[in-house]
Amino acid sequence: MKNVAIFPLLILLLPVTKAIPPEKAANNPADAQRQPLVVTVDWLGDHLNDASLVLLQIGEKKDYESGHIPGAQFLDYASISTPHGQGLMLELPPVEQLVSVFENLGVTNRSHIILYFGTNWVTPTTRVYWTLDYLGLGDRTSILNGGLVAWQATHHPVSTETKQPAKGSLTPALRKEIVADAAWISSHLNQPAVTVIDARTHEFYNGSQSDGSPRSGHIPGAFNLSYLEVIDQDNNKFKSADGLKDLFRTAGLKPGNLMVSYCHIGQRATVLYFAAKMLGYDAKMYDGSWEDWSRRMDLPIVTGESPNKQ
Numbered sequence: 001m002k003n004v005a006i007f008p009l010l011i012l013l014l015p016v017t018k019a020i021p022p023e024k025a026a027n028n029p030a031d032a033q034r035q036p037l038v039v040t041v042d043w044l045g046d047h048l049n050d051a052s053l054v055l056l057q058i059g060e061k062k063d064y065e066s067g068h069i070p071g072a073q074f075l076d077y078a079s080i081s082t083p084h085g086q087g088l089m090l091e092l093p094p095v096e097q098l099v100s101v102f103e104n105l106g107v108t109n110r111s112h113i114i115l116y117f118g119t120n121w122v123t124p125t126t127r128v129y130w131t132l133d134y135l136g137l138g139d140r141t142s143i144l145n146g147g148l149v150a151w152q153a154t155h156h157p158v159s160t161e162t163k164q165p166a167k168g169s170l171t172p173a174l175r176k177e178i179v180a181d182a183a184w185i186s187s188h189l190n191q192p193a194v195t196v197i198d199a200r201t202h203e204f205y206n207g208s209q210s211d212g213s214p215r216s217g218h219i220p221g222a223f224n225l226s227y228l229e230v231i232d233q234d235n236n237k238f239k240s241a242d243g244l245k246d247l248f249r250t251a252g253l254k255p256g257n258l259m260v261s262y263c264h265i266g267q268r269a270t271v272l273y274f275a276a277k278m279l280g281y282d283a284k285m286y287d288g289s290w291e292d293w294s295r296r297m298d299l300p301i302v303t304g305e306s307p308n309k310q
Contacts, residue, residue, distance in 0.1 A: 034139040035112050037278055041151050044069070044114060044144055054111045054165075057148070058125045059118030067158035069116065069151055073105045073165060077124050080131055088288050090127075090265045092179070098135060099170050106165030113137060116144035116151070122236075123227065126270040130285055136173030143274070146236055178273075180260055180286040182296055188260075189221045195253045196222040199263040199272045200290065207303030211264050213294035217303040219262065225251035227263065227271040244275050252307070253281070262286035262293070 039047075047053060048071060055072040057064050064074040079101045082091040092098070107113060113132060117125040125143060132141045144151070152158060188194045198218050203209035205224040207217035218224070229247055232239055239247070253259050259276040263269035266289045276283040286292075293299055302308040 035142050037142060037274070038145050039114060039142045040145050041154050041156060044151070045156055050112065052110055052112045053114060054106050054168075055114045055116070056105060056128070057116055057118060058128055059121040059148075063118040063148075065160065067160055069148065070157060070159040070161070071163075072116075074162075075101075075105065075128065077128070080128065088265065088291055090267055091287060092131065092134065095135070095172055095174065098131065099172055102132075102135070103168045103170050106168045107137070107170055108168040109137075109140075109171055111137075111140060111168065113141040114144055115141065117147040119149070122147070122231070123267045123271055126274045127267050130178070130270040130273055134175055134178055135170075136175055138175070138277075149236060178284050180262075180284045182286075182288060182292055182299060184284075185219065185260070185262075185286055185293070186299060189219070193257050194260060195251075195257045196260045196262070197248075197251050197253065197272055198222045198224045198290075199227045199261050199269040200224075201226045201228060204264070204290075206305055207301075211290070213264075213290055214297075215294040215301050217301040218290075218307075219293055220300050220302050221307050222262070223252040223307050225272060227268040230271055230275050238275060238278070241279065244279055248276065248279065248281075258282045258284065260284045260286060262289040265289050265291050 048055075048069075053071075055069055056075045057068050057072045058075050058077060061074060061076070064072075068074070080093065080098055082088070082093050115125050115128055125147070129138070129141055129143060132138060146153075148158075185196065189196070196219060198205050200211075202224065204211055204216070205218050205222075210216045225247055230238060230244065238244065248259070253276075259272070259281045261269035261272035261276070261283070262285070266285065266287045269285050269289060273283045273285045294301065
């Protein structure tokens, strides 16, 4: 997919981006419970009947109904976020709601969850990964590299059959440390070990274009790395590990630093969150993102090309 036009805030929940390659985490040694962050279509073909596998498609329901990977369940993206018109546009709902949704999809603490997107739903898919990581299931969750398109391109079968899974039993182990809010961001703006990265495209970062928020610009000290730069627009996959390392380094992320991403509403920033985890960085995501920061008139903003630390 080529570069995609970005529209005002009210449609920023629509999917745009692309998918993901493997990289072992450098900061956290692998253990018996950790699953790869990314799996290939060939791997999935070999493991499709694994007893622990829970396969979830993210996208439009009609796309799922027209053909999905055999055994996959449809995840209603709206069911794991707060409804429009209540608070911010995209927020984590109560934990009890998240647990109920995933249990009804058959998820347990021992599941290996595979997420994949239909057509162009990568940013929601990385948001689902971040949500599962918040529940303590990040080490049990993988994303299918290339999604349904890659699966079909390699002549793997699809199905229109649906089957209600046995209800899972899930005990969350919340990782509140991966969620940043405005107060946390504000108190860490000048911390040398914290790198804040704005995942929006250039024109929103420098303030030359508005997304409908009360103010335009960026958080003081934030660097800019558009989520689109992380993704190869021609093959629907994340760029190579070396390419990602170069992008993050250019964006100001130093080895050992904590990477904190934000975007318009907390969806596209999860692409950077996921990519940083692929490279072994510790990461957080500002859930309220620019929608939240811009409406807090007591918080500073800057415009232009420079991070312009306060």
